[in-house]
Amino acid sequence: MISNLLLSTAAAVAPLELILHSTDSVSLAATYYAAQGGEARAGLLLLPMLGADRSTWAGFAAQASAAGIAVLALDPRGHGGSGNPAGTPPAAWGRAEWLAVVEDARAGLRELSARGLAPERVVAAGASIGASAALHLAASEPSLAGAALLSPGDNPARLPSSAALPGYGKRPLFIGVGAGDGAFVDIARKLAREAPGSTALIVQPGSGHGTQLLAGSGGRTLTAQIIRFVLDAP
Amino acid sequence: MGPVIALLLLTSSPPAAAERLNGFDLSGMLVPRESVLRGGPPRDGIPALTDPKFVPAERSGLGPQDRVVGVKLGGAAKAYPLRILNWHEVVNDAVTGRRVVVTYCPLCGTAMVFDAQAGGRRRTFGVSGLLYNSDVLLYDRESESLWSHLMRKAVSGPAKGAELVQIPGRHTTWREWLQENPETTVLSFETGMPRDYGRDPYAGYGSNEAVFFPIGHSDRRLAAKEWILGLALDGKTKAYPLKDCPEKGIEDRVAGREISVRCKRADRSGYVLDKDGVELPSTQAYWFAWSAFHPDTELQGDPK
Structure with missing residues (x-):
């Protein structure tokens, strides 16, 4: 099997570094990748894994941008270049702090909306607990086009993804998980089973977690799958 | 659109694949699973x-x-x-x-x-x-x-x-x-489905060379997204680049049968007639797709 991926070097727009603000005035660092080739065909909000930052999405964001998608990669509070009013590491956070992360993501939605991407054209995506946050955001924003999740968790002490499914409703859902990623495989299968609408569940060979799934040859295919999911979201 | 960089990547041998995907039974497929x-x-x-x-x-x-x-x-x-x-x-x-x-x-x-x-x-x-x-x-x-x-x-x-x-x-x-x-x-836009038909989810896709998903065979006689009219007839296949197809058409012979290719470049369209003037099924496609499925395809204008 030959994988051909041709990247345009022309008309690439440099990513834009931004500082957004949550409703409780926390500074949130973000990177905006404008859609290449004209008007954006869709929008994508990206949230990182626990303790990681928006740079872990950089390669994927560039590909999505080249495919005509406007991308906002966000560092929620306590991550990357964003403020941390809790003063404790995210690994120690409970439900209240993680719900605040969902509100940070909502600030990202407002930024995309201000740039002409209405929620109806935006997919929320995340890795690991970022995936859970993306799903909770989408559940609370019925107009969002959908959610794409890499290695979502289901921790009741933080942001259980399954709790967001009823609110998410029948919108199509995308889930990617590494075949060797232990309990996360079971969680992904459970979410795919219980989601009210249809789910694209991609179980990728290997034990990659979250944005690690985007590396290598499997990652190139996964990137294409996510991009197409975003472009075809109603 | 400026120059592009082509990255040709060979994947390693894939691991064993699941027998079901999206709920479909893939056992004994006629194509590589x-x-x-x-x-x-x-x-x-x-x-x-x-x-x-x-x-x-x-x-x-x-x-x-x-x-x-x-x-x-x-x-x-x-x-x-x-x-x-x-x-x-x-x-x-x-x-x-x-x-x-x-x-x-x-x-x-x-x-x-x-x-x-x-x-x-x-x-x-x-x-x-x-x-x-x-x-x-x-x-x-x-x-x-x-x-x-x-x-x-x-x-x-x-x-x-x-x-x-x-x-x-x-x-x-x-x-x-x-x-x-x-x-x-x-076909009416009133499909009953919640879709914005004024928005093209693939806008721009045809004007850049990106092929999103892997293909089994790559033929570089034409650019990947060059439009061709493909004819599959009695076991033979031939592709006619639409941008080169003359307005007066092409008289040709495929699989021993006389055919006429008619094109309208302004509309980027074409069709094929047999010797009795009956239209034969043909397929307009990006070159990469036609050649991936028909590695042995003839190509109009190809000197070899």
Whole structure:
């Protein structure tokens, strides 16, 4: 099997570094990748894994941008270049702090909306607990086009993804998980089973977690799958 | 569009692949199992139309340069706008009582019309969410078999090996189709589905060289997204680049049969006639897709 991926070097727009603000005035660092080739065909909000930052999405964001998608990669509070009013590491956070992360993501939605991407054209995506946050955001924003999740968790002490499914409703859902990623495989299968609408569940060979799934040859295919999911979201 | 960098990547041997994907049984597939990939949206995430409504031409809502797939059978003409096909890829319909399925794969640029009678029974088709060679794999609801669009046959499931009979369909502009078929009706934008048909999810895809999904064979005689008119006839295949096709057409011989290729470059459309003037099924496609499925294809204008 030959994988051909041709990247345009022309008309690439440099990513834009931004500082957004949550409703409780926390500074949130973000990177905006404008859609290449004209008007954006869709929008994508990206949230990182626990303790990681928006740079872990950089390669994927560039590909999505080249495919005509406007991308906002966000560092929620306590991550990357964003403020941390809790003063404790995210690994120690409970439900209240993680719900605040969902509100940070909502600030990202407002930024995309201000740039002409209405929620109806935006997919929320995340890795690991970022995936859970993306799903909770989408559940609370019925107009969002959908959610794409890499290695979502289901921790009741933080942001259980399954709790967001009823609110998410029948919108199509995308889930990617590494075949060797232990309990996360079971969680992904459970979410795919219980989601009210249809789910694209991609179980990728290997034990990659979250944005690690985007590396290598499997990652190139996964990137294409996510991009197409975003472009075809109603 | 400026220069591009091509990265040719060879994958290592893939691990053992699952026997089911998206709920479809892939055991004993006629194509390499590891070449079948999820396309992103889930099964029926791209919803096929099964009860299409049509309006008269004057209520089409189309502009002259909007692209359509036109079908003419038994004196009746119907047009299926690409603005709708981009979002649904499959329309189960009937034209003068004959059940047909109008299909379009935006990734390959292929619009193909088939008789819905296949493998001994009438079938209703949907979009499986799976791809082979970057091309849509249809499925039929009656047997849940998977059908390769460009191969024109079922590649897995109870109907495996059954062939799709392709019917001539014209991939052209609304302007040209209406001019030639003033009595045509048009698939209505009132599909009952929540889609913004004013938005093209694949805008710009045709003007850059990016091929999103892996393909099994790459032929660099033409650029990947060059438009060709492909003819598959009696076991032989030949591609005619549309930008080079003269207005007076091409008289040719394929598989020992005399054929005429007629083109309208302004409308980026073409069709093929046999020696009796009967239209033969042909397929407009991106070159990468046609050559991936037909590695031995002849190419008009190729000196070798």
